Amino acid sequence: MKYIETPDGSLTAFSERFGQAYSSVHGARSQATTVFVEGTGTRLHPDPRVLEVGFGLGHNFRATLASRAAHAPLSYLAFEFDPVARSVLERVSNEQDAFWQIVVRAWQPPLRVEDDGKSLEVRLEDVTNATLPEAWATAVYLDGFSPTANPDVWASPFLARLASSMASGGVLATYSSAGAVRRGLQGAGLIVEKRRGLRGKREFLVAVKP
DSSP states (O other): OEEEEOTTSOEEEEETTTTEESSOTTOHHHHIIIIIIIHHTGGGOSSOEEEEEOOTTSHHHHHHHHHSOTTOOEEEEEEOSSOOOHHHHHHHOOOOOHHHHHHHHHOSSSEEEEETTEEEEEEOSOGGGSOOOSSOEEEEEEOOSOTTTSGGGGSHHHHHHHHHHEEEEEEEEESOOOHHHHHHHHHTTOEEEEEEOOTTOSEEEEEEOO
8 A cells, every 4th residue: 555645744545446546645634624524514513414435544534523522423324345454544544533443443344333422334335336325414425536537426327316315405525526527416406516625626516405
């Protein structure tokens, strides 16, 4: 595994399978916080239910945990068909959060961990063929590898399925601002807007289910 230190001090790693880094090389933790946690409003939601496409190195989950108060509820469902080893999670994270430490110790997907009002389920499945919960998610983190490297998770039929998994008022966020992705989300009935991105990515997309 090739590790990459990003400018905000967080580590990402290079995926040989997809030929890309798991997270932004311009700031892995910054992207997780700005695009996914803040972009979906999960930081402020009283009882969020998050569906993530691609758990990867756990950056988005850890940023979500960090945004929540100690006893605040969180339900988190992630799909990951090619999980990294426990040693990789240990290398890229230095959080002392008690719940994250439980996750690392239990890491061998599929898994489900619950403690103090928080739950994480990681399903060992290809999300494009998986059964998704209907009208459940208050937030969707669409964080697959790029549309050119992993086109199935960005295709319009799958975006429509993600929209169906969202509760009314739910918010989907993705680092991609590609025109085809934006049109696919609009075609799924979501209200899409561009937000100002971080270094290395001028814009990202946020899509709301009416």
